[in-house]
Amino acid sequence: MSTANLTIDLSAIAANWTNLNKLTEVETGAVVKADAYGLGVARVAPRLAAAGARQFFVAVAEEGVALRRALGPGPSISVFSGHMPGDAEMIRAASLVPLINSVDQMLLHVETLPGHPFGLQLDTGMNRLGMEPAEFSVLREIALAQLPTQIMSHLACSDEPPHPMNLHQLGVFEEMTAGIDAPRSLAATGGVMLGEQYHFDLTRPGVGLYGGLPFVDATPVVTLDLPVIQTRDVEIDETVGYACGWVADRRSRIATVAAGYADGLIRAMGTNATLTSDGQKAPVVGRVSMDLITVDVTDLPFEPESLQLIGPHQSIDTVAEFAGTIGYEILTNLGARYNRVWLA
Numbered sequence: 001m002s003t004a005n006l007t008i009d010l011s012a013i014a015a016n017w018t019n020l021n022k023l024t025e026v027e028t029g030a031v032v033k034a035d036a037y038g039l040g041v042a043r044v045a046p047r048l049a050a051a052g053a054r055q056f057f058v059a060v061a062e063e064g065v066a067l068r069r070a071l072g073p074g075p076s077i078s079v080f081s082g083h084m085p086g087d088a089e090m091i092r093a094a095s096l097v098p099l100i101n102s103v104d105q106m107l108l109h110v111e112t113l114p115g116h117p118f119g120l121q122l123d124t125g126m127n128r129l130g131m132e133p134a135e136f137s138v139l140r141e142i143a144l145a146q147l148p149t150q151i152m153s154h155l156a157c158s159d160e161p162p163h164p165m166n167l168h169q170l171g172v173f174e175e176m177t178a179g180i181d182a183p184r185s186l187a188a189t190g191g192v193m194l195g196e197q198y199h200f201d202l203t204r205p206g207v208g209l210y211g212g213l214p215f216v217d218a219t220p221v222v223t224l225d226l227p228v229i230q231t232r233d234v235e236i237d238e239t240v241g242y243a244c245g246w247v248a249d250r251r252s253r254i255a256t257v258a259a260g261y262a263d264g265l266i267r268a269m270g271t272n273a274t275l276t277s278d279g280q281k282a283p284v285v286g287r288v289s290m291d292l293i294t295v296d297v298t299d300l301p302f303e304p305e306s307l308q309l310i311g312p313h314q315s316i317d318t319v320a321e322f323a324g325t326i327g328y329e330i331l332t333n334l335g336a337r338y339n340r341v342w343l344a
């Protein structure tokens with residue numbers, strides 16, 4: 001078998017949820033959008049529920065339907081994109097809570113699903129989703145009279161604690177929600193780290209559950225092992241890969257491993273990347289191609305059967321740095337071809 005092995009440690013995800021929960025005095029939700037950041041929502045969400053999570057968040061109603069199937073009745077499922085045209089039947093059938101983003105969405109919601117629970121999403125400066133102060137003031141009394149399940153907003157710069165935007169958004173959120181009884185939520189993973197004043201009644205961590213920054217103490221969740229298909233000797237001045245992207249300056253042993261950019265191993269990683277064998281680094285040489293990567297294993301003490309990209313020696317954030325991106329993008333691009341194994 002030459003497909004790579006992607007191992008997902010569900011107990012590490014549960015431990016990360018428990019440890020994020022311990023960092024606050026308030027309820028901790030779980031963000032499982034984008035198929036639980038690429039790790040398989042049907043396996044991940046029930047494990048989070050078993051750990052104690054009762055409030056789940058997804059990006060769109062379709063994800064909520066799949067999540068309800070995985071979780072069964074009971075846990076609450078909120079939808080960040082709110083109530084979009086065509087969503088009513090999914091919201092009703094799967095008992096989803098749309099986080100209403102505009103007056104138009106509120107009108108659509110009360111027309112199509114009168115009495116169905118909803119939450120409110122405010123824009124406190126990110127300018128992405130939610131009602132700004134002027135729009136909210138139009139709706140405020142009518143919406144609050146119908147008892148929203150929660151009222152939330154999202155921080156733009158929470159992974160940079162000293163950024164003045166954090167305190168600015170905190171102030172705007174406090175002002176917009178003053179005197180409101182509904183549970184309030186502002187913090188994703190970064191907001192949990194910012195401290196108690198950002199916690200309100202409910203936190204919404206995502207990436208920290210999956211072992212990523214800014215949760216610096218996260219337990220690693222993902223291991224990615226790439227089988228070596230072939231190893232060859234390359235003489236001085238011979239080249240490796242497309243565009244003759246690498247030239248040997250010594251006699252080298254080059255291993256070809258079974259994964260490439262079609263598996264989410266971003267081409268931009270190029271020769272910044274290393275793989276590991278028992279913790280020892282082996283540099284990527286030449287271009288990342290669609291299904292294959294070539295690696296210099298000359299200095300390894302033995303010929304490896306597989307090389308590791310993500311694991312105890314290289315976190316998702318280390319791999320993200322190779323490509324000049326963030327751990328979130330590495331996770332959500334993990335390829336469909338991998339042989340996924342979930343450790344209970």
Ligand SMILES: *Cc1c(COP(=O)(O)O)cnc(C)c1O
Nearest residue numbers: 031154188189204205206207208
């Ligand atoms: C994705 C998202 C989260 C989770 O963010 P992390 O940084 O992954 O913890 C929380 N709230 C909203 C609105 C989001 O879009």
